[in-house]
Amino acid sequence: MSKSSSVYICQSCGGSFPKWSGQCPNCGEWNTLVETLKDSSSKKSSLRSANSAAKAYDPSTVVRFADVDLSKMQYQRVPTGISEFDRVLGQDKSGEGMVPGAVMLIGGEPGIGKSTLLTQLVVQLLHKQYTAAQGAELRQPILYVAGEESPNQIALRIKRILNDEHIKIDEKILNQDLIFATTPDVDQLTSIIEKEKPCIVIVDSIQTLTTEDLLGSSGSVGQLRESTERIIEHVKKMNIPTFLVGHVTKEGTIAGPKVLEHMVDAVLELSGERTGQLRLLRAIKNRFGATDEVGVFQIVENGLAEVKNPSEIFLEQSEKNKPGSATVCVVEGTRPLLIEVQALVVESQLAMPRRVGRGVQLSRIQVLAAVLQKHAHIPLGSADIFLNVAGGFSITEPAVDLGLAVAMVSSYRNVALPEGTVFIGEVGLLGEVRNVSFMERRIKEAKRLGFTRVISRAVHPSLTSVLKTLGL
Numbered sequence: 001m002s003k004s005s006s007v008y009i010c011q012s013c014g015g016s017f018p019k020w021s022g023q024c025p026n027c028g029e030w031n032t033l034v035e036t037l038k039d040s041s042s043k044k045s046s047l048r049s050a051n052s053a054a055k056a057y058d059p060s061t062v063v064r065f066a067d068v069d070l071s072k073m074q075y076q077r078v079p080t081g082i083s084e085f086d087r088v089l090g091q092d093k094s095g096e097g098m099v100p101g102a103v104m105l106i107g108g109e110p111g112i113g114k115s116t117l118l119t120q121l122v123v124q125l126l127h128k129q130y131t132a133a134q135g136a137e138l139r140q141p142i143l144y145v146a147g148e149e150s151p152n153q154i155a156l157r158i159k160r161i162l163n164d165e166h167i168k169i170d171e172k173i174l175n176q177d178l179i180f181a182t183t184p185d186v187d188q189l190t191s192i193i194e195k196e197k198p199c200i201v202i203v204d205s206i207q208t209l210t211t212e213d214l215l216g217s218s219g220s221v222g223q224l225r226e227s228t229e230r231i232i233e234h235v236k237k238m239n240i241p242t243f244l245v246g247h248v249t250k251e252g253t254i255a256g257p258k259v260l261e262h263m264v265d266a267v268l269e270l271s272g273e274r275t276g277q278l279r280l281l282r283a284i285k286n287r288f289g290a291t292d293e294v295g296v297f298q299i300v301e302n303g304l305a306e307v308k309n310p311s312e313i314f315l316e317q318s319e320k321n322k323p324g325s326a327t328v329c330v331v332e333g334t335r336p337l338l339i340e341v342q343a344l345v346v347e348s349q350l351a352m353p354r355r356v357g358r359g360v361q362l363s364r365i366q367v368l369a370a371v372l373q374k375h376a377h378i379p380l381g382s383a384d385i386f387l388n389v390a391g392g393f394s395i396t397e398p399a400v401d402l403g404l405a406v407a408m409v410s411s412y413r414n415v416a417l418p419e420g421t422v423f424i425g426e427v428g429l430l431g432e433v434r435n436v437s438f439m440e441r442r443i444k445e446a447k448r449l450g451f452t453r454v455i456s457r458a459v460h461p462s463l464t465s466v467l468k469t470l471g472l
């Protein structure tokens, strides 16, 4: 039974029902009913009908191109003090980092380090307040909404980071400028925001917030959406940059809904293998920046350390001189990265040979195996193929095709590839090696890291000639 103020609306067909059911009675879709406030929906629909009548022309709603002041940004970005973080948040004329009033959803599996990253952000901001506003009395506090952990745990972590990194902060600033909110009630939280006027809000996590206006439990789609909407409404008005932590389900989507992704300005994702040392931060959506930049962090004792030269870390652990290993170069945003790819090709015992990729799309493996079979006459049709990208990286760029293909043949023939060689090129269906973008940048990075030989279309126009040169 729902509260009198709420209804259940199907996200698929828009049907509205007084009570929840697993299957929509109208369109038959499963799990599409979401609890929604009756008021807001009926208000919206009555507004819509009123709006359909023409309204008087309002000149303030039109801006001519000539009146746009291109020299001025509408906002001033606030750096986080963590440059790998700022890289992902984006940059423009006003600097880099957070945009005031921007609401950023930060997702990732539980335990991957989202809270750690955000506590580090808190430390950096406190440090900035300390250095910038020494003695100034009017500072805006940092508001940390502690839903997942107790203020105690967070404070302890902050103390540890301060000690570890020898960051100096006035005790007075620490005591006054950091406030924790422990309420799960989003409406109480918005009153706190109104009253305290923080310079930043961190909600850890959005799944713990609820409003009493809805019946659903915390974490339900309806509660998530309503809570997010209420926070956005307040922080936008007050120009406060806001981070919402959202846990990711096993299936890899931010728990609950895609709906949240549409509501916020940016969706960031922190990923990495749980057991591995590296964490990658990337933007899936960013209204204020590019979505292809990657921030790279390394796990250290009490937090995440920035990695300025990711290629070195990726290659450090690579298996040189082993059959099946090849070095490729990808470009993430503006930064070229050298990464090791590994292939394992063995005679299959199955009627349907296996193709397994970690960090590589399955369709790519299938295409490359077919090209090798057709043009290089390597009978991969009866072989199991496993491909792996080192460091938990996931690559979609076609520039790695050549490296993947060569790694497969190297494993198949059991012949290691020559040291100091990087493979850059897309492989076409006719077995040709194609040029890729940012060639100069990639070659420069390879040289910087001591690679002496780049194999690309410039040297070999076809896959077969590449294999011949390598003696494969």
Ligand SMILES: [Zn+2]
Pocket (backbone or CB within 6 Å): 010, 011, 012, 013, 014, 015, 024, 025, 026, 027, 028, 029, 032
């Ligand atoms: Zn429906």
